[in-house]
Amino acid sequence: MALVELEVPPKSVYVGVVRLAISALGRSLELDEDLIEDVKIAVSEACANAVIEHERSNIHDHVKIVWNDDQGRIQIEVTSAGERVVDDVTDALTSTGSLASRDVLSLALLQSLVDECVVESAAGGGTVTRLTIAPS
Numbered sequence: 001m002a003l004v005e006l007e008v009p010p011k012s013v014y015v016g017v018v019r020l021a022i023s024a025l026g027r028s029l030e031l032d033e034d035l036i037e038d039v040k041i042a043v044s045e046a047c048a049n050a051v052i053e054h055e056r057s058n059i060h061d062h063v064k065i066v067w068n069d070d071q072g073r074i075q076i077e078v079t080s081a082g083e084r085v086v087d088d089v090t091d092a093l094t095s096t097g098s099l100a101s102r103d104v105l106s107l108a109l110l111q112s113l114v115d116e117c118v119v120e121s122a123a124g125g126g127t128v129t130r131l132t133i134a135p136s
Helices: 012-028 033-057 089-096 102-113
Strands: 002-008 063-070 073-080 116-121 127-133
Touching (some): 012 063, 033 073, 033 127, 102 116
Antiparallel strands (some): 063 073, 073 127, 116 127
16 A cells, blocks of 8 residues: 655646656556556646646645555545635536536546545645546
8 A cells, every 4th residue: 555645846847746646656556558558647736626726716725635545446636725726527417507608618637537536625724636546
């Protein structure tokens, strides 16, 4: 089991650092390269959302990324101090009537890349995006 925590400034340039860390962690578990690519894209998208949330809220706190591989699954949490934008595609479609929103498209992408994607309010404020992968 590995528990890895990383904090980066809320700037898009640091998303590349997170991608490198995710690649290394995936390879350490000998994951399939296609799965590593999917996870990198999902985590990058979650981090980009966090950066946008920070910009919208004018918050300069770090974005926190936690990798936990335990009991045959990987859980990655991206925590932002910013406000949650969209947490459910169906609810967003009902309220907006459209897939045009960047937030709706982002959540749909996340849900297509991982086994489970949950976006919820973080304890103490902010947003946590939880990505779960069950490698076969």
